Amino acid sequence: MELDKLQGVVMQQQRARRLGILGGMGPLATVDFMRKIIQSTPAGQDQAHIPMVVANVPQIPDRTQAILDAAEDPFPALLQLLRQLEQAGATLFVIPCNTAHFWFKRLTYYSRIEAISIIDCVVGAIRRRGLRRVGLLATTATVRGGLYQQELRPLGIECVLPDALMQQKVMRGIAAVKAGDVALGQRCLFEAYQALREQGAESVILGCTEIPLALEAHANAHPETVIDSLAELAQACVQWYQVPQLSKLAPTQACVA
CATH class of the missing domain: 3.40.50.1860 (Rossmann fold)
Known part of the structure; x- marks a missing residue:
């Protein structure tokens, strides 16, 4: 009852x-x-x-x-x-x-x-998974604004960022998805993703909501390697x-x- x-x-x-x-x-x-x-x-x-x-x-x-x-x-x-x-x-x-x-x-x-x-949802997922070093794929404004870094730093979690050239590629990939060219977006963003993994990122934050659209196949096949913000x-x-x-x-x- x-x-x-x-x-x-x-x-x-x-x-x-x-x-x-x-x-x-x-x-x-x-x-x-x-x-x-x-x-x-x-x-x-x-x-x-x-x-x-x-x-x-x-x-x-x-x-x-x-x-x-x-x-x-x-x-x-x-x-x-x-x-x-x-x-x-x-x-x-x-x-x-x-x-x-x-x-x-x-x-x-x-x-x-x-x-x-x-942002809180992604940080919570990182904590639940016990990650200590994560990469960040996001717009240049999100990166420079420190939206993720300022939340992760006090937790002792390192945020690995793309270099300037690779960040340009990230922005090109995001723009391609917005323009409807998901294939071009996939090529640009997967290259940037691989670069972050090579720098030791345990997993990579898909920190722009266009990015999961481009990397959906990889995220489905290897979910442990990404944190899909969306x-x-x-x-x-x-x-x-x-x-x-x-x-x-x-x-x-x-x-x-």
Whole structure:
């Protein structure tokens, strides 16, 4: 009887939950994120899947240019989309874009709902796997902004970065995926991945959400060699939806801000 009552409470709380996705950065990565959430959800029928409110808006100003070149600030556009998600009934929001997490803490300050950080999810995965030396494939803005390094350094985890020439190749690969040339993206990004592994990285963070699209075959064949930021965020969203108590845990445990 108590178990039935508890299950009833869980179902009521789940029905009240709605995931808000602040997407469009880029649009293909947002669709891939939704696919990963659905594939990660243990559902036997439509009604068991996570309700989502999605803002897939590619017109958000370029994040890398804003950070590196003081170009147009994307924060007003991000905040406007967050407000739209809130008004549409979202009870938690996520951003399937690593570079946009440069503004994540500021967004959570103004947010009326909970949030899950993609950076926290990746750091949690690294800790669970006991890794001490990881590579990072990400936009130049994510690398220079230290979004991962500042979280990993206090934990004694070394972050191996591409050299300048290889970072250019990473950016070329990301741009190729955004332009629809996934094959070119795969060639550029796999070369950069191999370079990091040769430098002793135990595993490599796929720290831009376009990268898993290019390296999907390798990641599926050798999952221990990569940390897919998009997949980790998707798993956290599924856990949030299925475990009502999750939001009461510490942020480092639950990835919830």
